[in-house]
Amino acid sequence: MTAEYSAGSRLEKIFKSGQKALTGECGPPRGCDVDHFKHKASFLKGNVDAVNVTDNQTAVVRFCSMAASKILLEMGVEPVMQMVTRDMNRIGLQSNILGAAALGIKNLLCLTGDHQSFGDHPQAKNVHDMDSVMLAHTVKTMRDEGKMVSGTELQGRPQIFIGAAANPFADPQEFRVIRMGKKIAAGVQFIQTQCIYNMERFRKFMEMANDMGLTEKCYIMAGITPLKSVGMANYMKKFVPGLDVPDSYITRLKGVPKDKVAAEGIKIAVEQIHECLAMKGIAGIHLMAIEWEERVPEIVEAAGLLPRPVVD
């Protein structure tokens, strides 16, 4: 990978400096309570390199990721703006890519998004004019060739560092890495994985990624979500497709007094972070402390990931 920057975001610079990056996540609220959003984000500031802003995650309406990303910028926090293809066609998506770049947003995570049947508006119409792979290709074409999907020339190219997600735990297992490879071929420069609990399966995924040379072409961040409770662990195991939380973690959470469960969950997360960082090809950690932002400083501290790197 060259030292030249495609977007010059802090995240891109950290990757290119060879240091392990750390991203967090902050979901906008189901309303326009800016103070609440800023309060949650304040726990991430300085403790992670950039913060993902979800785009109506699980198809639940929240205030939009572009506005939330702009608020983060104003707070001095670098956003990774998530964008899903579920709700907009190529006209809307390209317009938002340009708008985001115009606001100074430099990292974009290209996603297809959760199906609306899981959200709070199951009667909604979905769009799916594009999928996540095409969205990544669109951003790359706009940035590198100065053209829209239609071929129309752009006046001003969006300087965007292109990300996407990968789920190493879905099926068919042997195709997961190949699909990640397709995203990379389409223009994706960094990957954040789905929450990892099954370390063995993730290890195999990374071995395949290394063998295919994908870790040379793209920065792969391991997704870690600390388990807050036994209930959360059971929920993840039973209801989130492809998320197999091993019984050993659940046994550990059950084996401590109730007031120590959260601390045990954090301990597990810290162990996972260390284990992932030791794997060949892992360029960083994506810490998704879902509605648990206030514990991020403690997790990051315990994992020995502070202070965060300084880049120009």
Place this chain on the structure above:
Amino acid sequence: MVIGEAKPVAEILEMIKDFKKVVVAGCKGCVTVCNAGGEKEVAILASELRIARKAAGNDLETLEYTCERQCDPEYIEPLDDLVKDAEAIVSIACSVGPQYCTARYPFVPVFPGLNTMSIGGALEHGVWKEFCQACGSCIIGDFGGLCPITRCAKQLLNGPCGGSSEGLCEVGKGSIPCIWQLIYDRMKNLGQLHKMQEVKLYKNWSTSRDGGLRTTIREELKQ
């Protein structure tokens, strides 16, 4: 074929509540094959409507007829004699039928008696599934002969997404096979797995309903 499903009788009763005499019109095409709108269903629906209205103390008279098809103007014509004596029409053809009736009888209210569900086929007796969304530009040749536009909940052309688990789609609570798993298995059988590594780019939706109402013209057949 077009798959139809009868509307609840209560819904139809509500539509025709202001009328005393209605035509119930069936179709001998697709909806006969899927047991939703043929001769037998016309008789059953007409009788259900009459019984319900009688019980409500508001008798209804029904005139029954099943057209050869309701998607050809010439086959709507035989309804003329019945319609002239009726106040409204309930068509239990696919939604093409009621619209052809509307076109022929400008002053007669027309109501749909079934819901048009999909372009599909039978899986077993009593079970029909969707196979096509009529995008107007068939691409299944690239996907092992299976349609991701219709059969993937997210219409992915670069699937499967992270919601594919043990052959099932995360949508539908375990009732829907992941088409991308099936495409994968099929490509494997055909020795074409390498083709799944290709990045598929933008689909042209202008041949789908997105491009506006579609008219298919065969010049050599036009008179």
